[in-house]
Amino acid sequence: MIPLHTAAEKAHILSEALPYIQRFYDKTIVIKYGGNAMTERHLMEAFAKDVVLLKLVGMNPVVVHGGGPQIANLLKKIGKQSDFIQGMRVTDEETLDVVEMVLGGLVNQDIVTLINKHGGKAVGLTGKDGNFIHAKKMLVASQEELGKFLDIGQVGEITSIDPKIIQLLDSGDFIPVVAPLGTDAEGNAYNINADVAAGKLAGVLKAEKVIFLTNTPGVLDKAGNLLTGLTPRQVDERIADGTISGGMIPKVGYAVDAVNSGVKTAHIIDGRVEHALLLEILTPEGVGTLIKRV
């Protein structure tokens, strides 16, 4: 038997969710689930339950997942090192095979299975399915030599997204779970950074929100304090002064790209906090860093 005050508190918390459920009813929420946020099983279970709940109360969650650490593990097992240039994995042919196996297979199916175990109807797909994410080879500008471009293998830059398959799944009660792989007219496969895929897909879908689940409380200042709100301009300033670095640069970059493409808000939140998604979407507190246009 739950003590009375706890029950009253619970009822209060539940009733607080009502305006958010109403506001986000039938809205698309793109959720980027980073490989670093998938470390513990109980967190993955909580994530899956949150996604099912969002769908049940009438939202259209679309999951785009990463799997960087999981790719690195398998590469290590076959004696291959992971190399990154400007946040992108150098992807030779052998690495591409591993990327396709891990993203399109292991990680994708793991998330699909968890969501379905909790009563959802998740459908796993990569950007190759239904030809929906088109990409071309990404060339990275050298930081040492002006005008020189570096070949980092089969890394894809998104050229177009056809959202029909996602909209079809959304309208049919399904929850799309997208692995960030792309294709081109010749049928070549491309490894796409998951932050890029989530940000671009959110833009094309004109999503209400794009939420990046990662392994920090959000964007932190130099003293380690959480920055609860940023505008695109403040993001640029924080990159220029070195506050934002490493893997956070593409994340905030594509969050800004998404809000500039019509997504209302972008959020960077801590995937290590149980039910972080529900806290962000259904409570007045919100969590993490909110990025929106002024």
Ligand SMILES: Nc1ncnc2c1ncn2[C@@H]1O[C@H](COP(=O)(O)OP(=O)(O)O)[C@@H](O)[C@H]1O
């Ligand atoms: N200002 C900052 N605030 C928070 N994290 C930052 C910041 N600058 C750099 N980072 C780094 O970015 C990392 C998140 O990016 P990344 O490792 O690529 O995440 P994911 O695997 O979830 O995509 C953090 O763990 C942290 O090490």
Ligand SMILES: CC(=O)N[C@@H](CCC(=O)OP(=O)(O)O)C(=O)O
């Ligand atoms: C081109 C590129 O870097 N692709 C990424 C795709 C996975 C990813 O982005 O995973 P996280 O979100 O977990 O980092 C990679 O190979 O690691």
